[in-house]
Amino acid sequence: MEASETGNPPLDGQVALVSGGLGDIGRATALALHRAGARVAVSDLAPVRTGRRMSPEFHYTRVDVSDPEAVRDWVARVERDLGPPSLVVCNAGLVVPMGALETTQAVWERTLAVNLTGAFLLAQEAARRMVRRRRTGRIVFVGSWAGHVPHAQITAYSVAKAGLRMAMKCLAVELAPAGILVNEIAPGIVDAGLSGKLMARRRGLREKTRRKIPVQRLLEAEDVARGVVSLCQPENRHMTGSVVLMDGGLSLKGPI
Numbered sequence: 001m002e003a004s005e006t007g008n009p010p011l012d013g014q015v016a017l018v019s020g021g022l023g024d025i026g027r028a029t030a031l032a033l034h035r036a037g038a039r040v041a042v043s044d045l046a047p048v049r050t051g052r053r054m055s056p057e058f059h060y061t062r063v064d065v066s067d068p069e070a071v072r073d074w075v076a077r078v079e080r081d082l083g084p085p086s087l088v089v090c091n092a093g094l095v096v097p098m099g100a101l102e103t104t105q106a107v108w109e110r111t112l113a114v115n116l117t118g119a120f121l122l123a124q125e126a127a128r129r130m131v132r133r134r135r136t137g138r139i140v141f142v143g144s145w146a147g148h149v150p151h152a153q154i155t156a157y158s159v160a161k162a163g164l165r166m167a168m169k170c171l172a173v174e175l176a177p178a179g180i181l182v183n184e185i186a187p188g189i190v191d192a193g194l195s196g197k198l199m200a201r202r203r204g205l206r207e208k209t210r211r212k213i214p215v216q217r218l219l220e221a222e223d224v225a226r227g228v229v230s231l232c233q234p235e236n237r238h239m240t241g242s243v244v245l246m247d248g249g250l251s252l253k254g255p256i
């Protein structure tokens with residue numbers, strides 16, 4: 001990671017929040033932010049003792065992002081322990097493969113509660129505190145190319161990620177005068193995390209999927225993490241309300 005003109009790492013002294021930080025993309029992002037100099041707090045629905053690797057540098061709290069009180073308590077706790085957060089990565093997510101006609105109300109509601117409401121609640125709570133303290137900052141939503149192209153086999157997820165994009169844009173408009181830039185990174189198919197688990201279910205699916213991507217390559221969690229860090233860099237002073245679509249050309253072709 002490049003050092004700034006002062007010789008310090010670019011995000012030196014900043015406090016970052018990463019939801020879903022025990023997942024593949026969340027963990028890679030937390031590590032990349034840490035390497036860039038940020039003090040990183042992660043939260044996850046999963047307890048840290050589930051055997052997932054967790055670096056001791058990270059402040060961890062068990063949080064369900066769909067629970068507003070838990071989100072409020074988490075941000076307050078991080079502020080008390082590490083200082084006021086100025087970087088926020090709304091990353092927690094889940095997907096339940098189900099076509100539009102099979103989707104149950106419970107799956108619909110939980111998918112929207114975590115992927116859309118949970119991300120919004122975290123961004124809102126962190127932004128309220130930044131505005132109150134007159135601090136500038138960066139908010140990054142981890143969306144998905146599935147929010148840009150209809151995916152009938154994961155309808156609720158596709159709808160949640162499309163909604164996330166509009167939430168991001170509304171926040172970007174409202175927060176721009178306060179110097180808080182809000183953007184989305186929309187990965188295509190990552191060889192890890194949610195799609196890694198789906199691809200592992202069927203033999204040969206990973207390779208078949210890879211061949212359908214125009215660049216013929218699956219994303220790595222670290223590719224997404226680098227994208228998040230670049231949106232958080234202090235030299236990004238103008239980009240807000242934007243989507244970094246990192247899908248290897250997939251959305252140019254429609255659903256796979």
Ligand SMILES: NC(=O)c1ccc[n+]([C@@H]2O[C@H](COP(=O)([O-])OP(=O)(O)OC[C@H]3O[C@@H](n4cnc5c(N)ncnc54)[C@H](O)[C@@H]3O)[C@@H](O)[C@H]2O)c1
Nearest residue numbers: 020022023024025045064065091092093144190193194195
């Ligand atoms: N893997 C992909 O191909 C891919 C593609 C596009 C977008 N994404 C997005 O990347 C983000 C991270 O997903 P991933 O692929 O690393 O999957 P992952 O399953 O490895 O990580 C997701 C994490 O979110 C956590 N989580 C789930 N529900 C939660 C809740 N209610 N509160 C707090 N944490 C909760 C899980 O415990 C998990 O640790 C998600 O937003 C996902 O939609 C992933």
